[in-house]
Amino acid sequence: MVLLTLAHRLHQHHHLLLISSLPLFIQFPPPLPHQEKLGLAGAMVDVSKWPLLSVLSAQEQAAVRQVYIFGTSANEAIYITHANEVFAFGLNCSGCLGTGDSVSTIVPKKLDFLQGKKVVSLSYGSGPHVLLATEDGQLFAWGHNVYSQLGNNTTSAGLSPALITNNLQSKKVTEVACGSHHSLALTQDGEVFAWGYNNCGQVGSGSTTNQPYPRKVTGCLQGKAAVGITCGQTSSLALIDNGEVYGWGYNGNGQLGIGNNGNQLCPCRLATLQGVCIQQVVAGYAHCLALTDEGLLYAWGANTYGQLGTRNKSNHLSPVQIMVDKERYEVAACHSTHTSAAKTQSGKVFMWGQCRGQSMVLPHLTHFTATDDVFACFATPSVMWRLLSVEHDDFMTASEALRKEFDSPETSDLKFSVDGKCIHVHKAVLKISRCEHFRSMFRSQWSEGQQDVIEIGQFSYPVYRSFLQFLYTDTVELPPEDAIGLLDLATSYCENQLKRLCQQIIKRGITVDNAFTLLSAAIRYDAEDLEEFCFRFCVNHLTQVTQTTAFWQVDGGMLKEFISRASRCGAFKN
Numbered sequence: 001m002v003l004l005t006l007a008h009r010l011h012q013h014h015h016l017l018l019i020s021s022l023p024l025f026i027q028f029p030p031p032l033p034h035q036e037k038l039g040l041a042g043a044m045v046d047v048s049k050w051p052l053l054s055v056l057s058a059q060e061q062a063a064v065r066q067v068y069i070f071g072t073s074a075n076e077a078i079y080i081t082h083a084n085e086v087f088a089f090g091l092n093c094s095g096c097l098g099t100g101d102s103v104s105t106i107v108p109k110k111l112d113f114l115q116g117k118k119v120v121s122l123s124y125g126s127g128p129h130v131l132l133a134t135e136d137g138q139l140f141a142w143g144h145n146v147y148s149q150l151g152n153n154t155t156s157a158g159l160s161p162a163l164i165t166n167n168l169q170s171k172k173v174t175e176v177a178c179g180s181h182h183s184l185a186l187t188q189d190g191e192v193f194a195w196g197y198n199n200c201g202q203v204g205s206g207s208t209t210n211q212p213y214p215r216k217v218t219g220c221l222q223g224k225a226a227v228g229i230t231c232g233q234t235s236s237l238a239l240i241d242n243g244e245v246y247g248w249g250y251n252g253n254g255q256l257g258i259g260n261n262g263n264q265l266c267p268c269r270l271a272t273l274q275g276v277c278i279q280q281v282v283a284g285y286a287h288c289l290a291l292t293d294e295g296l297l298y299a300w301g302a303n304t305y306g307q308l309g310t311r312n313k314s315n316h317l318s319p320v321q322i323m324v325d326k327e328r329y330e331v332a333a334c335h336s337t338h339t340s341a342a343k344t345q346s347g348k349v350f351m352w353g354q355c356r357g358q359s360m361v362l363p364h365l366t367h368f369t370a371t372d373d374v375f376a377c378f379a380t381p382s383v384m385w386r387l388l389s390v391e392h393d394d395f396m397t398a399s400e401a402l403r404k405e406f407d408s409p410e411t412s413d414l415k416f417s418v419d420g421k422c423i424h425v426h427k428a429v430l431k432i433s434r435c436e437h438f439r440s441m442f443r444s445q446w447s448e449g450q451q452d453v454i455e456i457g458q459f460s461y462p463v464y465r466s467f468l469q470f471l472y473t474d475t476v477e478l479p480p481e482d483a484i485g486l487l488d489l490a491t492s493y494c495e496n497q498l499k500r501l502c503q504q505i506i507k508r509g510i511t512v513d514n515a516f517t518l519l520s521a522a523i524r525y526d527a528e529d530l531e532e533f534c535f536r537f538c539v540n541h542l543t544q545v546t547q548t549t550a551f552w553q554v555d556g557g558m559l560k561e562f563i564s565r566a567s568r569c570g571a572f573k574n
Contacts, residue, residue: 047390049376052077052090055106066389070124071096072336074381078122078130079108086114095159096128096143102159113161114140122387125149125178125196126233126336131185132161137172139164139185139214147181148212149196155212166213167193179231179249179335185214190225192217192238200234201265202249208265219266220246232283232301232335238267243277245270245290253286254317255301261317272318273298282385284333284353289340295328296321297342305338306361307353313361323350323363332371334385341374341385351378399473402429406472407465415453416468419461422453423468433471437493459489467498476501480509484521491525503530510534512541516550520558538562539571 047053047061052069067079076090076097087108088097095102099109118135127144134140141150142158151164168185171193175186182196182203193214194203201208204217221238228239235249235256246267247256254261257270273290276298280291287301287308298319299308306313309322323329328345338354342363349371350363355378368374375385405411405426412424430438456464463485466478476498478486483505490499506518507530519534521527538545545551551559566572 047388049373050382050384055089056108060108064390066119066122066387067384068122068124068387069382069384070130071128071383072126072381074383076124076128078111080119084116084118086111086117086119094127094129094144095157096124096130098130098142098159098161100160102157111161119387121173121175123176123178123183123231124383125183126180129158129178129181129183131176131178131183133173133176133185137174137188139168139173139176141183144181147197147210149178149181149183151183151195151212151214153213164214167216168214175229177229177231177236179236180233182211182231182234182236182249183214184229184231184236186226186229186238190227190241192221192226192229194236197234200250200263202231202234202236204236204248204265204267206265217248217267220269221267228281230281230283230288232288233285235283235286237281237283237288239278239281243279243293245273245278245281247288250286253302253315255283255286255288257288257300257317257319259318270319280331282331282333283335284340285335285338287333287338287340287353289331289333289342290319291329291331295325295345297323297329297331299340302338305354305359307333307338307340309340309352309361309363311361313359330371332374332385334375334379334383336381336383337375337379337385339375339379341371343371349374354380356380403473406469413452416456416464417453418456418459418464421461423461423465425468425472429472435471435493435495438471458492460485463489467493467495470498470501476505478502478505480506480514480518483509484518487521487525487527491527499525499527503527503533506530507533510537512544513548514550515541515545516548516554519562520550520554523558535562535565539566539569542566542571 047064047067050069052074063081064079065082067077069077071091071093078088080086087110088099089105089108090097091104092102098111119132120135121133124130129143129145129149132140140161141164142161145157146155148155150158151166152162153166172188173185174188177184179202185193194217195211195214198205198208198210203211205211205215225241226238227241230237232255235247237245237247239245246269248264248267251261251263256264256268257272258268259272276296277293278290279293282289284307287299290298299322300316300319303313303315308316310320330343332341340353341351343349347369349366349368351366351374352360352363357380372384372388376382407424409424412426414425414427416423427442431442462478462482466476466486467489470476483502487499487502490502510518515534515538519538522531522534
């Protein structure tokens with residue numbers, strides 16, 4: 001039997017999402033299969049939004065500190081653990097995983113050469129090739145190298161991470177950026193180095209000759225201190241410490257923002273932005289976004305998919321202001337996509353441009369909490385626009401503090417005893433919770449509300465603990481079989497939102513072996529939507545389902561009803 005490649009599997013998964021999510025206009029994607037954690041909302045980074053990361057176990061996901069998904073099909077991933085171990089997995093095109101070979105792997109492989117290196121910047125090109133900068137200022141490169149984009153003075157592919165030192169021996173690299181086949185590095189002292197493919201002047205050397213190793217970009221950058229770099233497919237930009245922006249390379253769509261569409265072989269200042277101080281600039285495939293220190297947002301370049309957010313699809317050769325509200329933003333774009341995103345100071349996330357194949361010509365408010373989520377769910381390919389950190393800073397939100405105190409013996413003043421085990425909670429939290437059962441218990445002076453320990457005999461420990469945890473965290477973490485018990489509890493306590501979350505878990509966990517058990521549960525708890533889903537699954541896999549133990553253990557009345565209903569659907573026609 002021919003094995004499906006990782007790319008094919010992910011393509012199939014992505015295609016199914018497209019079909020199910022876009023009946024008329026853009027809808028946000030449903031939860032990904034095989035995720036056992038569901039929640040209402042949350043500000044924490046959720047790596048499960050990225051389809052490729054679903055191959056990691058829960059334990060592996062918990063160990064991730066930083067992660068970067070890249071490649072022409074978003075089928076490669078590099079991640080760094082809390083122990084500063086670097087792992088890679090995926091298709092491994094051109095040896096871009098750095099594993100020493102070009103063999104695809106769905107099992108993460110450790111990059112021993114980078115053991116203990118704390119990563120501060122990571123970027124990839126279209127080959128793909130990969131650049132990585134460490135905390136101590138070292139630059140590593142590997143992958144595709146036909147145009148010398150690795151900077152090692154050769155055109156041979158690099159199958160393992162190699163330290164790049166040409167012209168950088170005494171320099172400390174703090175940031176890296178890749179275009180399709182060229183590379184940039186920013187040093188601690190504000191110098192910009194470039195190398196690789198240079199057919200349009202994207203290396204900034206004043207010629208169109210390929211540059212085989214890092215070369216300092218001078219010209220108008222001479223004597224200036226850069227604080228940021230970014231690349232389009234074949235263009236380059238640098239942000240200076242005084243808020244000026246300089247661009248060079250391909251300019252056929254106006255992506256340099258200099259008022260014309262002629263290529264620039266040397267850095268050229270964006271004069272239109274004179275008088276404003278840019279604090280962040282990012283580049284898409286052929287468009288750019290810039291954010292001022294006052295919260296003004298500018299866009300320029302290609303606009304075929306509405307990625308400039310200007311209500312139309314006309315290119316702009318010079319920066320034009322969009323999203324006119326003066327609210328501090330974070331802007332996001334990636335050289336391999338035509339998607340744009342922004343996050344406001346109040347936490348609102350907008351997206352525009354190419355989103356799931358559709359053109360959105362105006363910024364569209366999403367339900368996301370991070371710009372990264374836009375690229376996970378809507379960009380094509382669904383790559384990361386930056387090295388994603390899942391670390392939390394020292395600030396803890398109220399919801400995170402509440403989450404932390406669930407089942408904490410140190411602070412609780414009430415225990416639920418279930419199956420001989422205790423669950424520690426807080427009366428005040430339950431008193432103000434959205435659960436009417438507990439609100440009534442503690443506001444109406446029920447006898448249970450006066451106790452320090454409440455015995456629960458109707459439900460199992462995993463089910464009742466998950467219910468209480470839901471009241472603290474808005475999330476549910478249970479296997480499908482236990483979710484049936486939680487569905488029973490949610491029905492008893494009239495918790496409709498919890499009931500919906502349980503149904504989603506059950507839908508994602510349905511198999512031939514448990515399908516009829518889940519159908520029985522859906523009927524028993526009057527979950528009509530879930531019942532229909534399970535019934536359709538059973539009909540679609542009728543031969544296998546009728547051979548399971550669960551099918552023949554149901555009562556005769558239900559079995560007759562199922563057979564009659566399946567017959568009416570044409571399940572037994574030849």
